[in-house]
Amino acid sequence: MRARVVIVGPAGGVEQLTYAIPPALAGRLECGHRVLVPLRSRRMTGLVTEVGEALDSGGAEPRELLELLETTPLFDRPHLRLVEFLSAYYLTPLAEAYRAVMPAAARVETGRVYQLDAPPDPLALAAMNALERSLLDALRSRPRPLRQLTRLGDRREVESALARLAADRFVATRDATRGRHRTTTSPIVRLIAGAGASSVRGARQRAILARLASADTAGVDLAALTAELPTARAAVRALASRGLVELADAAAPADGAIAAAAQFAPTHEQAAAIAAVAPALRERRFETFLLWGVTASGKTEVYLRLAAEALAQNRRALVMVPEIALADQIVRSFRARFGALVGVVHSAQNVAERWASWSAALAGDCRVMIGPRSAVFAPMRDLGLIVVDEEHDAAYKNEEGVRYHARDLAVALGRFSACPVMLGSATPSAESFVNTRRGRYRMLRMPRRIGDRALAAVEIIDLREHPRAEKSAAPRPSPDAAAASAARAEPPPPDAVPLSPDAVPLSPPLVEALRANLAAGGQSVIFLNRRGYHNFLQCHLCGNVIACANCSVSLTFHLRDRSLRCHYCGENAAAPERCPACDGHGLAGQGFGTERLAQALAELLPQARIERMDSDTSGRRGARGAILEGLARGDLDVLVGTQMIAKGFDFPGVTLVGVVLADLTLNLPDYRSAERTFQLLTQVAGRAGRGERPGRVLIQTYAPHHYSIRAARDQDYARFIRRELDLRRELMYPPFARLALVRIEGEDAGRVSAIASAAAAAFGKIAKPDAMRVLGPAPAPIERIKGRYRWQVMLKAIELQDLRAALVAMRAEVAPRAARDRVRLAIDIDPVNML
Helix, strand or coil: CEEEEEEECCCCCCCEEEEECCHHHCCCCCCCCEEEEEECCEEEEEEEEEEECCCCCCCCCCCECCEECCCCCCCCHHHHHHHHHHHHHCCCCHHHHHHHHCCHHHCCEEEEEEEECCCCCHHHHHHCCHHHHHHHHHHHHCCEEHHHHHHHCCHHHHHHHHHHHHHCCCEEEEEEEECCCCCCCCCEEEECCCCCHHHCCCHHHHHHHHHHHHCCCCCEEHHHHHHHCCCHHHHHHHHHHCCCEEEECCCCCCCCCCCCCCCCCCCHHHHHHHHHHHHHHHCCCCCEEEEEECCCCCHHHHHHHHHHHHHHCCCEEEEECCCHHHHHHHHHHHHHHHHHHEEECCCCCCHHHHHHHHHHHHHCCCCEEEECHHHHHCCCCCEEEEEEECCCCHHHECCCCCCCEHHHHHHHHHHHHCCCEEEEECCCCHHHHHHHHCCCCEEEEECCCHHHCCCCEEEEEEHHHCCCCECCCCCCCCHHHHHHHHHHCCCCCCCCCCCCCECCCCCHHHHHHHHHHHHCCCEEEEECCCCCCECEEEECCCCCECECCCCCCECEEECCCCEEECCCCCCEEECCCCCCCCCCCCEEEECCCHHHHHHHHHHHCCCCCEEEECCCCCCCCCHHHHHHHHHHHCCCCEEEECHHHCCCCCCCCEEEEEECCCCCCCCCCCCCHHHHHHHHHHHHHCCCCCCCCCCEEEEEECCCCCHHHHHHHHCCHHHHHHHHHHHHHHHCCCCCCEEEEEEEEECCHHHHHHHHHHHHHHHHCCCCCCCEEEEEEEEEEEEEECCEEEEEEEEEECCHHHHHHHHHHHHHHHHHHHHHCCCEEEEEECCCCCC
């Protein structure tokens, strides 16, 4: 027997190979199993995609598989089909698709590492060059692979230096294994009927058979057997190869206690939504439902009751959320109902935690899995329900590596698993809304809040009527005079804060509302989708703006540690006291972010307890949860934050929401900017008035008459989507066309622009004005990130088939040249981020 194996790991262009199945694994190997295979001089992880007698091996005698890494296949048939769909739809090699979806711990591979053999004496050290000394310094802490050491210099020079150090016996090499070798769940060893101790000669094997004969039919845990007989593991393998014992997964624990549903009866709308989905769940039938429910309408309770129905049928449920920040509250709701049967998986977990979550799913310990976009690949077998909460959220789109959209993959997984898929949102995406019109999805409506509570009253504040106060009305001196005086002036003290000439735009109506809400004992949420203290530092003497050395953006000033940071590449440096360009003391902050907003509010509301929640304050483990618990307990009066506070949270004490500047997302160079503005404003408005007291929302804007802002004021999704779809249809944008963005990146600006022009020319050969349009080539809105220049070409097509054919033809023509020029050519189908 042979097996077709996808190599999961860097394999020098090798995608799939055929291997022979050794006798010890005959009859045990299935599609989806993770195996260890030989590849050249290394051992690599592979995933079995096909098993059969006549699999082609290219005429060569196939090598044997080395080891089966789990007794249970890592992927079942629906997930195997999902990864194949991912590969085909997003034009990604199959091996790359598997690398993208498997946890790093599941990729077992061997590789050569360099380690310090004998430290050089002072004389030998003095004779070495700088690179050789740097390599020895790096190896003193721990052995390292070549890919890490090449960061110290040119690859060829590093390899030559290592060869010299190895020849002088200062450095040695050895093979090292990475990844988790086997599942963390210990298998059960059972005696095959008819086998007995008399059938073997070895003392160890006889002892094991005798021990198994004395056990009941449930068998003995291999870990426990190894504890009793330290050499048992190898002997058990030998016995299994002879057919005397079998290895099986540990039995899934008995279902944990499932708490009774809340005593209150579901609302009429909740009951209708549950009744609509339940038949598809019971009949194991695929169908996609779009649950359009206003904020606080009780969508989570619908998810809970449907998940309980899936578990009652001995099936499993997958619940997806757009961000980790939203997982905490929904996890608490599900664990209160289903206890230890709920598992969580997300990218903030370390390697061991993530693999433990996958292992729990494999072993059957986890019956409900919750997580963001990568959770769609978790090995949940026999799915009975898939939920995608906040389905409109852009966070479901993966922007690195394989650029998949997890919402769309969830729908595909539901089809492969023969189970219903529920997409939930108060502001459905345009694509999902149109899918209901085309009959692909079934619309379910929940237009009222629980208890018929009124939606928060929303008011628009026209910032044009409230000009920002000047910090200083004194006239500025001329640049020459200012420079001369600055040269004579004493430097500012170290704790001086660069001040912007403009105040944070907190209008009198918003400030008065905050004070009144504080006096009434209510909590407030203030939303600004921009972090930091100042957007940038600019010298008012020479006009210089301190920019990132790696990206085409300015550095953001953060007051807490007086640092300048790039929010794209992570560059971090202390803020200078003098202008790097003119050496004058003319640096001043421009713009504002959440850090400065929180400080301004503290000055206006000195008695208020104010906290800030953005990626700067909630990056540490537990920090986000502590902030939200403080808000829930009533320990906070005002919470300032970015979009992570705008959705998914349910705090009855919040009665006022303020949006400082609604125009930030409206003016982005993106055809979705109006939709994102409406969604964000509607979602943040939904945080107010979820308790007994009514809510109030104040939206500050310079564009009060824009249709997205006016629709958000009225919380009228139907009016907004009608206008938005008319514009999309006219301009040939999704959902009335298919879109692909070809991104071209590289360190050489000339080569990048040349490859972009070649890609556009390749499209131009087959584009048709009525069916396919080419936009570009053009520099990306942010032309340089992490030291790499970025250009892009956009392709629009009415039909997906035409779009894919054009992309395949372009890649075949341009990709070889791009590879020679060391330019990265990336295809993003159904792009979300246009920057």
